[in-house]
Amino acid sequence: MAKKEKIRLALIGAGNMANSVHYPSLAEFPDVEMAGICDLVEEKLKATAEKFHIERTFTDYKEMLDEIQPDSVYILVPPHHLFDLVIESLNRKLNVFIEKPPGITTEQTKNMARLAEKNHCLTMVGFQRxxxxxxxxxxxxxxxxxxxxxxxxxxxxxxxxxxxxxxxxxxxxxxxxxxxxxxxxxxxxxxxxxxxxxxxxxxxxxxxxxxxxxxxxxxxxxxxxxxxxxxxxxxxxxxxxxxxxxxxxxxxxxxxxxxxxxxxxxxxxxxxxKEKHKYAGFFTENRHFIDCLKEGKQPMTNxxxxxxxxxxxxxxxxxxx
Ligand SMILES: NC(=O)c1ccc[n+]([C@@H]2O[C@H](COP(=O)([O-])OP(=O)(O)OC[C@H]3O[C@@H](n4cnc5c(N)ncnc54)[C@H](O)[C@@H]3O)[C@@H](O)[C@H]2O)c1
Missing domain, CATH: 3.30.360.10 (Dihydrodipicolinate Reductase; domain 2)
Structure with missing residues (x-):
């Protein structure tokens, strides 16, 4: 990806990790646009969108990806629901951030890694430590x-x-x-x-x-x-x-x-x-992802x-x- 001023993100997930550590980090970055958010649960979706001033909300992530046309996507859902969303995003040639674990078997992680390489996607797993x-x-x-x-x-x-x-x-x-x-x-x-x-x-x-x-x-x-x-x-x-x-x-x-x-x-x-999302490593891991996207290089925990x-x-x- 060429150097860009603002990274346009689509966000899947309005759960605990999204609200407590990732979106608070992203919201502080001047070079990030939180362009749209999706969750299956309307109340969580609404509350999270309001908290982080995200205008566009969706309950269908494919519809969000079609409408928002992001550069990159955060997928913050439980690990056994992750795979199909990651593969769909990589097939659309999007860069992807996920939490750990990166799938529930090594086979899943390998297949995600192969597709990311084939489609030249930048990827990161949240091993914040x-x-x-x-x-x-x-x-x-x-x-x-x-x-x-x-x-x-x-x-x-x-x-x-x-x-x-x-x-x-x-x-x-x-x-x-x-x-x-x-x-x-x-x-x-x-x-x-x-x-x-x-x-x-x-x-x-x-x-x-x-x-x-x-x-x-x-x-x-x-x-x-x-x-x-x-x-x-x-x-x-x-x-x-x-x-x-x-x-x-x-x-x-x-x-x-x-x-x-x-x-x-x-x-x-x-x-x-003194904020946990900063001292526990989440802020710096998110910064690393965004910097890598801007520089077109693979994050350390790809x-x-x-x-x-x-x-x-x-x-x-x-x-x-
Ligand atoms: N790095 C860490 O220290 C750490 C700590 C806790 C959890 N985690 C990881 O973070 C990830 C998320 O955990 P959490 O505690 O935030 O979960 P959570 O259950 O609080 O949130 C997940 C959200 O994803 C939504 N969701 C599920 N499938 C969806 C879909 N198809 N489309 C849209 N939304 C969907 C759910 O409705 C829910 O709101 C997990 O992989 C977990 O292992 C990491």
Whole structure:
């Protein structure tokens, strides 16, 4: 796409993520036009359109795409309803932003990625933790000493409601995938893996742990368990003589050369904001998408890249001790 002043967007979905993190981000960008919005539920559609001053509303997304003729489309619907909407949009040669997970199977993600490549569409999946300002800053400091030699991603929850969307999507693909994706971001592609996948106090799988060796020889650890005391998401990154421990809802602490006291980076300071959609990485991920559209380059978490995260999810299931 040639450089443009304003990106014209069609928006599918007036649900939670749309209202709480994506549309508040887009509404702040002067180079974005939120040209039309669609949802199946009239009340949500009306409320969201009013909140973000979007004039054109639709309950049929194909009608919206015909009428609005956007450059790009946001598709923020539950993952098991995603595929047909993405394929239709890619067939229309539109650029596409979706939330994670990028489909419910690797096969779906691969087929979306193939069509996007064939039709020269720019695509992005919302793995916002890669864009969390405090994690990005902590990684930069660690890599000043050299590449990451060891890393870990921990995602814990106290969650007993079963697989997501009434059983449509398993827990690892639907949600723990955030930890899988950020391991790839920290360590690169995975050479070897041994995992443990368990059902704890349940008939479904809710605990996923793995030891990984990346292609560059670095070591990674995935620690996820959905039946523990509370929700926590954290990452560790280590290089020679330096270590970063980040809890991106709060802070990162960097330790160097055996010094007792670490350097603390507060999450809200790193993002220069107290608003969650900014400090949690959503604002910067949306900015990245829009910048990529303007520059005609693929976003970091494009569909082809997300195939690799889905393949790593599959390997976690298939590499059990
Ligand atoms: N990145 C994160 O941390 C994070 C957190 C929560 C959810 N998510 C992801 O965000 C996505 C959306 O989740 P949510 O919580 O906002 O869901 P939601 O149920 O609140 O909203 C989805 C909306 O899509 C609408 N919809 C469904 N099919 C439609 C269609 N064919 N045409 C038009 N509208 C349609 C529904 O009516 C609903 O309003 C999911 O993929 C979920 O996995 C990501």
């Amino acid at each position: 890669r864009f969390s300002p405090v994690i990005v800053e902590a990684r930069k400091k660690v890599e000043e000493r050299g590449s990451i030699i060891q890393c870990a991603a921990r995602f814990m929850k106290n969650y007993f409601a079963g697989p997501y969307y009434n059983g449509a999507v398993d827990i690892l693909t639907a949600d723990s995938i955030h930890a899988v994706d950020i391991l790839r971001w920290m360590g690169g592609e995975v050479k070897k893996i041994v995992s443990s996948v368990k059902n704890l106090y349940a008939e479904y799988k809710n605990t996923f742990n793995a030891l990984l060796e990346f292609e560059n020889g670095a070591i990674g650890m995935l620690l996820t368990n959905w039946v523990v005391g509370k929700r926590i998401f954290s990452v560790e990154m280590h290089s020679k003589g330096i270590s970063a421990f980040a809890e991106p809802d709060d802070k990162a602490v960097i330790y160097k050369d055996n010094e007792e006291k670490g350097e603390t980076l507060l999450t809200q300071d790193a993002a220069k904001s 569909f082809a890249d997300s195939v690799k995260t889905m393949e790593l999810v599959d390997r976690i299931y298939h590499s059990q001790m």
